[in-house]
Amino acid sequence: MAGLIDMSNTNVAKYGVVGNPISHSKSPAIHQAFALQTQQDMCYKPFLVSVDGFEQAIADFISSGVSGVNVTVPFKEKAWAIATKLSKCAELAGAVNTLSFKDGDIFGDNTDGLGLVNDLKNNYGFDFEGKTVLVLGAGGAVRGVLGPIIQENPASITIANRTLSKAEQLKQVFAKDYSISTSGFSDLDTRFDLIINGTSASLNNELPPIPEVVVGSHSVLYDMMYSNQTTTFNQWGQALNAGNTIDGLGMLVEQAAEAFYIWRAIRPATHEVFAKLRSQ
Ligand code: ATR
Numbered sequence: 001m002a003g004l005i006d007m008s009n010t011n012v013a014k015y016g017v018v019g020n021p022i023s024h025s026k027s028p029a030i031h032q033a034f035a036l037q038t039q040q041d042m043c044y045k046p047f048l049v050s051v052d053g054f055e056q057a058i059a060d061f062i063s064s065g066v067s068g069v070n071v072t073v074p075f076k077e078k079a080w081a082i083a084t085k086l087s088k089c090a091e092l093a094g095a096v097n098t099l100s101f102k103d104g105d106i107f108g109d110n111t112d113g114l115g116l117v118n119d120l121k122n123n124y125g126f127d128f129e130g131k132t133v134l135v136l137g138a139g140g141a142v143r144g145v146l147g148p149i150i151q152e153n154p155a156s157i158t159i160a161n162r163t164l165s166k167a168e169q170l171k172q173v174f175a176k177d178y179s180i181s182t183s184g185f186s187d188l189d190t191r192f193d194l195i196i197n198g199t200s201a202s203l204n205n206e207l208p209p210i211p212e213v214v215v216g217s218h219s220v221l222y223d224m225m226y227s228n229q230t231t232t233f234n235q236w237g238q239a240l241n242a243g244n245t246i247d248g249l250g251m252l253v254e255q256a257a258e259a260f261y262i263w264r265a266i267r268p269a270t271h272e273v274f275a276k277l278r279s280q
């Protein structure tokens with residue numbers, strides 16, 4: 001596995017992304033662009049790992065001198081379990097997307113939530129302070145982003161999910177930091193400033209069955225998924241004249257920038273990389 005990494009140049013720091021599948025991943029292109037922009041001597045490669053081979057792959061990476069890896073589906077929970085030290089954000093997220101190997105430790109972080117928050121704040125000028133936030137879904141993707149959203153101190157956070165008990169479980173995970181409200185989809189009856197779709201419904205071009213009343217002319221709709229076309233959720237928002245509709249491509253670039261910062265202590269500029277990916 002890690003033998004695929006070119007060890008001939010020992011001066012080049014080695015990174016990669018681990019997943020299954022992995023061939024579709026945009027992370028190598030993003031990190032290579034960041035490395036070029038910030039003039040870092042590093043390489044970053046995709047690694048396809050068998051579903052039961054994650055722990056062995058990590059051991060191989062460490063013994064091959066790899067400095068860190070991003071982790072994607074289906075290994076984020078396994079990465080959380082294998083980490084010897086976790087950031088608070090990763091601890092609460094129950095999942096890790098960025099591993100760093102240093103001095104015998106495996107540091108686990110989760111940059112997905114900061115990626116979403118930074119995208120909204122820096123690229124769209126959205127200020128969370130005083131805003132009402134509706135989060136649709138209560139799976140791993142939502143758990144991964146709630147911590148950084150809470151840090152932004154919005155006026156309220158409501159989690160709505162098809163299975164209400166899962167929303168209530170998430171509420172408990174974050175109860176020490178924030179008082180989250182929960183709801184079934186059909187019980188929603190007010191407008192929200194920000195509506196984040198964290199359900200996996202979009203993957204099947206489906207829409208979570210939420211009442212139209214949640215969308216006002218000022219509402220920002222954020223689909224954590226991205227695609228070449230406008231996502232089903234964002235099409236729905238546009239038909240209702242929502243204030244703005246944003247997909248998850250910016251979040252992808254921003255979470256990568258945060259991972260890059262963790263590894264290299266340099267924060268790359270993201271606009272150019274985002275624009276290039278969008279145009280492809
Ligand atoms: P992920 O890692 O992408 O978050 P997950 O943990 O399986 O995947 O969570 C998927 C989320 O999408 C859940 O909140 C799920 O709702 P349930 O908890 O009721 O299963 C939600 N979801 C999936 N398909 C959906 C659909 N068609 N309509 C509404 N919600 C859907």
